[in-house]
Amino acid sequence: MATLSSSQLDQLVLQLKQDYQALLAEVRQELENSGEQHRIDLLNNEPGDSGDESMASTLADFNMVVVDRHVHALRDIEAALRRVREQTYGVCIDCGDAIAYARLHAYPTAKRCIECQERHERSAALSGHPGM
Numbered sequence: 001m002a003t004l005s006s007s008q009l010d011q012l013v014l015q016l017k018q019d020y021q022a023l024l025a026e027v028r029q030e031l032e033n034s035g036e037q038h039r040i041d042l043l044n045n046e047p048g049d050s051g052d053e054s055m056a057s058t059l060a061d062f063n064m065v066v067v068d069r070h071v072h073a074l075r076d077i078e079a080a081l082r083r084v085r086e087q088t089y090g091v092c093i094d095c096g097d098a099i100a101y102a103r104l105h106a107y108p109t110a111k112r113c114i115e116c117q118e119r120h121e122r123s124a125a126l127s128g129h130p131g132m
Contacts (some may be wrong), residue, residue, distance in 0.1 A: 003098045004090050016108050020077045028071045076109040083111070092116050102123055 004012070083089035091100050094116035103110050112120060 004101060004104070008101050008104075009084070012089075012104055012108050013081070015105075016077050016080055016084075018072060019108070020081075023070050023074050023077070027067055030070070039081050041053070073109075079111070080109045082099070094120070 026044040080089060081092075090101075090104060091097070092099055093111045095113060097113050099110055099113045103114055111119070
């Protein structure tokens with residue numbers, strides 16, 4: 001395990017769990033709203049023009065992008081909590097050094113130290129593949 005104190009680790013785990021619950025609630029709400037919107041659309045029998053259809057399609061696509069982003073964040077949190085259980089949380093996956101508490105406090109799902117993350121992002125930018 002990284003050089004995190006017990007209270008620091010407890011605080012980070014609590015934050016991860018709170019973030020997880022908040023994201024889960026947002027995903028549920030978004031999915032419920034999209035289902036409700038579908039029912040409203042079905043009840044509305046007035047024919048719409050192509051602009052209405054296009055706007056509805058765009059909004060549906062946007063909602064799914066938001067849900068997809070939240071699901072990705074949920075998976076990141078699950079991975080971080082798995083690293084806690086495996087006692088590898090706070091250890092950089094690239095160099096094996098400790099990830100600074102300040103970085104973990106700002107970004108609790110971080111899996112790389114700041115130096116390795118910057119190197120990873122530069123490499124991804126050069127290859128044309130963004131990534132964390």
